[in-house]
Structures are given as C-alpha cells and as structure tokens.
Amino acid sequence: MGRRPALIAGQVVSAGQWFAVLKATAMLIRLGVPEVLPLLNVTLDGQGALAAEAARQRWNRAGPMGRYGTAPRTALVAATLLEVALEVAEAEGESELVARLMPLAAAARMRWKERRPDLLTQVALSPVFAAALDVVLGGQAGRQ
Numbered sequence: 001m002g003r004r005p006a007l008i009a010g011q012v013v014s015a016g017q018w019f020a021v022l023k024a025t026a027m028l029i030r031l032g033v034p035e036v037l038p039l040l041n042v043t044l045d046g047q048g049a050l051a052a053e054a055a056r057q058r059w060n061r062a063g064p065m066g067r068y069g070t071a072p073r074t075a076l077v078a079a080t081l082l083e084v085a086l087e088v089a090e091a092e093g094e095s096e097l098v099a100r101l102m103p104l105a106a107a108a109r110m111r112w113k114e115r116r117p118d119l120l121t122q123v124a125l126s127p128v129f130a131a132a133l134d135v136v137l138g139g140q141a142g143r144q
Contacts, residue, residue: 006018008021008089008091008097008126008128008129009091009092009093009094009096009097009128009129009132010092010093010094011126011128013126013128013129014126016124017124017125017126017129018089018126020123020124020125020126020129021085021088021089021125021126021129022082022085022086022089023085023123024123024125024129024133025081025084025085025088025089025101025104026081026082026084026085027123028101028104028105028107028108029050029081029084029085029104029108030050030054030081031107031108032104032107032108032110033050033051033054034051034054035107035110036103036104036107036108037050037051039103039104039107040080040084041084041087042080042083042084043080045076046076046077046079046080046083047080049074049076049077049080050077050080050081053072053073053074053077056073084104087100088100088101088104094128094131094132097128097129097132098132098135098136101132101133101136102136104136105133105136105137106136109137
C-alpha cells in the first residue's frame with residue numbers, strides 16, 4: 001500500500017508544508033490565548049493546560065519567532081495544540097480552511113493589537129494555506 005499524499009484544503013502539499021501548517025496554527029493558538037480558549041473544540045483540561053502555560057511563560061508576542069517555536073511544557077499542551085491544528089489541516093476546501101482559521105486569527109489579532117504577525121513570514125507555508133491566512137488576516141500575513 002502506497003503513502004497517501006499530504007493534503008491541505010484538498011490540495012497536495014509537501015510534508016514540510018503540511019507540518020508548517022501545524023506549526024502556523026499552533027502559533028495562532030498561542031498568540032490568541034486566552035481569548036481563543038472558548039473557541040477551541042478541545043477538552044477543558046486542554047484549555048486549562050494552555051491557559052496555565054501561557055500565564056507561566058507570558059509569550060513575548062512582539063519578540064522573535066524563536067519564542068513561539070519553543071516546545072510546549074507538557075504533553076497535554078502539545079496534544080491540545082496538535083488537536084486543533086489537525087482540525088484546521090483537515091479542511092476539505094479553501095472556504096472551509098478560511099472558516100476554520102477565522103476565529104483563531106481573530107483571537108490572535110486581539111492579542112497582537114493589529115500588529116503585523118511577522119513570525120509567520122519565516123514559516124514555509126503551502127500556497128493554499130498562505131492564501132487562506134491572507135484572507136483571515138486581511139492581507140497582513142506578509143509572507144514571501
């Protein structure tokens with residue numbers, strides 16, 4: 001049996017681009033804590049773990065991307081981020097992808113106070129995800 005291709009919004013992407021979508025989605029979630037928590041379709045334990053980690057780390061939202069790339073402190077936080085990121089990645093079409101990203105981006109935007117999210121410029125996103133991100137961020141994504 002052959003390997004199934006990696007898909008984002010029904011389009012074939014490289015493995016690297018697929019994992020970049022997971023990373024970018026996790027960044028949006030982390031940027032949006034605590035406003036994003038009620039929007040997540042995850043357990044209360046997962047929401048609590050994200051909130052506790054955010055309170056403990058106080059992610060530097062204006063700082064370099066490396067702060068967002070740090071590993072989650074607990075397996076529960078990692079599993080929660082991955083669960084939401086997989087939901088986004090499994091969107092079947094572009095409009096569904098935009099719909100799944102919209103609440104995450106809205107919550108994240110509240111936290112970064114309309115500043116351009118430069119951290120996403122360093123993630124090698126697939127064209128379909130980059131286009132969806134441009135839609136939800138109002139063209140502010142600024143990727144290459």
